[in-house]
Amino acid sequence: MSKKQILITGGAGFIGSHVVRRFVKNYPNYHIYNLDALTYAGNLENIKDIEESSNYTFVKGDITDEPFINSLFEKHQFDGVIHLAAESHVDRSITDPLAFVKTNVIGTMTLLNAAKTIWKDDFEGKRFYHVSTDEVYGALGDTGLFTEDTAYDPNSPYSASKASSDHFVRAYGETYGLPYVISNCSNNYGSYHFPEKLIPLFINNIIQEKPLPVYGDGNYTRDWLFVEDHAVAIDLVFHKGKNHETYNIGGFNEWKNIDLVRLLCQQMDEKLGRDKGTSEELITFVKDRPGHDLRYAIDASKINKELGWEPSVTFEQGLAKTIDWYLDNEKWLKNVTSGNYQNYYKEQYG
Numbered sequence: 423m424s425k426k427q428i429l430i431t432g433g434a435g436f437i438g439s440h441v442v443r444r445f446v447k448n449y450p451n452y453h454i455y456n457l458d459a460l461t462y463a464g465n466l467e468n469i470k471d472i473e474e475s476s477n478y479t480f481v482k483g484d485i486t487d488e489p490f491i492n493s494l495f496e497k498h499q500f501d502g503v504i505h506l507a508a509e510s511h512v513d514r515s516i517t518d519p520l521a522f523v524k525t526n527v528i529g530t531m532t533l534l535n536a537a538k539t540i541w542k543d544d545f546e547g548k549r550f551y552h553v554s555t556d557e558v559y560g561a562l563g564d565t566g567l568f569t570e571d572t573a574y575d576p577n578s579p580y581s582a583s584k585a586s587s588d589h590f591v592r593a594y595g596e597t598y599g600l601p602y603v604i605s606n607c608s609n610n611y612g613s614y615h616f617p618e619k620l621i622p623l624f625i626n627n628i629i630q631e632k633p634l635p636v637y638g639d640g641n642y643t644r645d646w647l648f649v650e651d652h653a654v655a656i657d658l659v660f661h662k663g664k665n666h667e668t669y670n671i672g673g674f675n676e677w678k679n680i681d682l683v684r685l686l687c688q689q690m691d692e693k694l695g696r697d698k699g700t701s702e703e704l705i706t707f708v709k710d711r712p713g714h715d716l717r718y719a720i721d722a723s724k725i726n727k728e729l730g731w732e733p734s735v736t737f738e739q740g741l742a743k744t745i746d747w748y749l750d751n752e753k754w755l756k757n758v759t760s761g762n763y764q765n766y767y768k769e770q771y772g
């Protein structure tokens with residue numbers, strides 16, 4: 423039997439690298455194509471351990487490049503697409519919103535069109551999986567949870583672009599019958615997370631004894647999920663999820679930013695052999711993020727009941743693993759913060 427051809431986009435990024443690793447290792451009967459433009463957030467070091475695998479091919483390319491994407495689909499006749507490539511940082515979306523429209527909306531549309539073209543009306547065994555975020559639902563007050571039926575109400579250019587892409591995926595399902603699944607996940611943390619996001623940025627700053635810039639009063643709440651548990655959920659949704667359905671994925675794990683930062687400081691002081699309270703002194707309250715969403719919290723009971731998924735680690739365990747990974751991989755951290763790896767890619771790929 424010939425191998426299934428699976429396209430994963432954004433596989434050199436944070437979550438994508440964990441998904442690619444899992445699929446390459448667990449599914450020898452698939453050939454995994456990892457398509458990534460290697461933007462500042464993409465790094466081939468994130469998947470170095472699997473790059474020689476016989477069921478794996480890396481393709482450098484941009485999801486907005488229509489002729490390239492069409493020819494890639496034509497050439498490989500993908501059976502499934504797991505789409506993670508995106509501009510993903512809220513703060514960057516505030517300074518450069520158009521970049522988010524281009525990649526997250528136009529890029530997703532380009533992939534949808536290519537899939538629709540090669541699959542024609544024969545959708546048997548085909549699936550387009552769009553990986554999205556809980557931010558599309560907007561902000562919660564002090565109570566309540568996002569369910570799959572919560573109305574979309576995005577507040578940042580990032581979440582608006584992701585919401586738009588979700589709508590297009592659904593529209594392709596309704597209009598053309600494209601077999602899709604969508605998942606909307608809460609904040610991930612873990613290894614290979616680019617140090618512009620809260621947890622890896624603060625780990626890096628604590629190592630270097632730099633200030634920890636907490637936005638506003640720090641009383642914003644996020645629901646944190648260990649990235650490897652997200653990869654397991656993606657695997658389940660891809661294989662067992664129902665067509666035309668959405669699955670919310672979350673950690674059942676809400677933390678106010680300031681409490682999370684204090685826990686991080688405590689764990690890091692212990693691991694670095696510093697006196698208790700040393701890192702907390704680095705906490706600095708700074709100007710708030712415009713349009714800052716107060717609280718996200720996911721009701722993940724659908725994926726739990728229907729697909730049997732649940733997180734495998736507590737936050738304390740996951741955070742400890744994450745800190746250990748960053749302390750053991752200071753070279754990776756130095757490399758991505760110095761920009762050396764970006765120069766390398768420029769030389770290597772033009």
Ligand code: NAD
Binds near residue numbers: 462
């Ligand atoms: P990331 O920024 O770490 O990685 C994104 C990857 O996409 C990078 O490798 C980058 O090079 C690639 N990419 C960007 N633009 C591209 C383009 N035009 N063409 C091809 N590749 C391109 O992002 P992440 O945090 O791993 O998020 C992955 C996906 O999961 C995104 O769709 C994001 O919206 C979603 N998501 C993220 C989180 C989170 O907490 N990080 C939570 C829920 C959902």
Ligand code: DAU
Binds near residue numbers: 554609620621636642
């Ligand atoms: O909820 C899922 C989303 O989580 C994903 O879709 C996004 O791709 C991902 O980046 C993340 O978005 P957030 O904006 O929640 O993550 P970030 O790490 O940027 O910020 C987490 C919280 O910490 C948020 O309330 C803002 C705050 N923060 C962040 C940074 C970078 C600070 O207080 N200081 C900081 O320096």
